[in-house]
Amino acid sequence: MDLFLDYGADLVLDQNGGMQTAVGWDETRQRILRDLCTNSQSILPDGSPVQPEYIYDTSYGRNFRVLVDQPIGAAYRSQLLQAVFAAVMVDVAVNSNVPPGIRLIRPDVRTLLVIISVPLQNQTVGTIALQVT
Numbered sequence: 001m002d003l004f005l006d007y008g009a010d011l012v013l014d015q016n017g018g019m020q021t022a023v024g025w026d027e028t029r030q031r032i033l034r035d036l037c038t039n040s041q042s043i044l045p046d047g048s049p050v051q052p053e054y055i056y057d058t059s060y061g062r063n064f065r066v067l068v069d070q071p072i073g074a075a076y077r078s079q080l081l082q083a084v085f086a087a088v089m090v091d092v093a094v095n096s097n098v099p100p101g102i103r104l105i106r107p108d109v110r111t112l113l114v115i116i117s118v119p120l121q122n123q124t125v126g127t128i129a130l131q132v133t
Contacts, residue, residue, distance in 0.1 A: 002027050025126045028093040032118065032128065036064045036087040045070065062087045067132070072112055077104060080114065088118055095119040 002022045003011060012020040022030050038061030041052040050066050052058035062083035070076050081102055088100040101117030112132040117125050 002030055006030075025120070025124075028091060028118070028120065029126060029128055031091055031093075032087050032116075035060070035090065036062045036083060039063050039066055042066075045075075064130075072106075072132075080104070084114065084116055088116065091118075093121055095121050095123075 003019050014020045039050050039053045040061040040063060041058040042050045042063060044050060044066065050063060052061070054060040064080075064083055064087075067076065067080055067083070070079075081104075084102050085100060088094055089096060094100075098119035100119065101115075103113075103115040103117075105113040105115065107113060110133055114130040114132065116128040116130075118128065119125055
């Protein structure tokens, strides 16, 4: 059981004053975002080391936030698509027979929108939207 916690937000209380738990799509979405946005131990293209954020498994995480500081080019898009694909497909609630839909949209030169369609085991599709600026 996971607590309901949107990335960058506060915990949410339920109607009884207890901490709200995440269930269904919310729990799946939170797991995918946690995997995607956690930095694992790695090396950036410029040679700078990335320190791991999860001390119990330094290889956990897809380094999405580290990618934010990189130039948006073909190599960046490839890394981003690989990270998103891996974070989605490893989740137990995802239908592993159907690849996620990943759209990259550039509304302006400094912004990249990442829209992820997540095919779930229960035959529904969840959507995650991230903005990189």
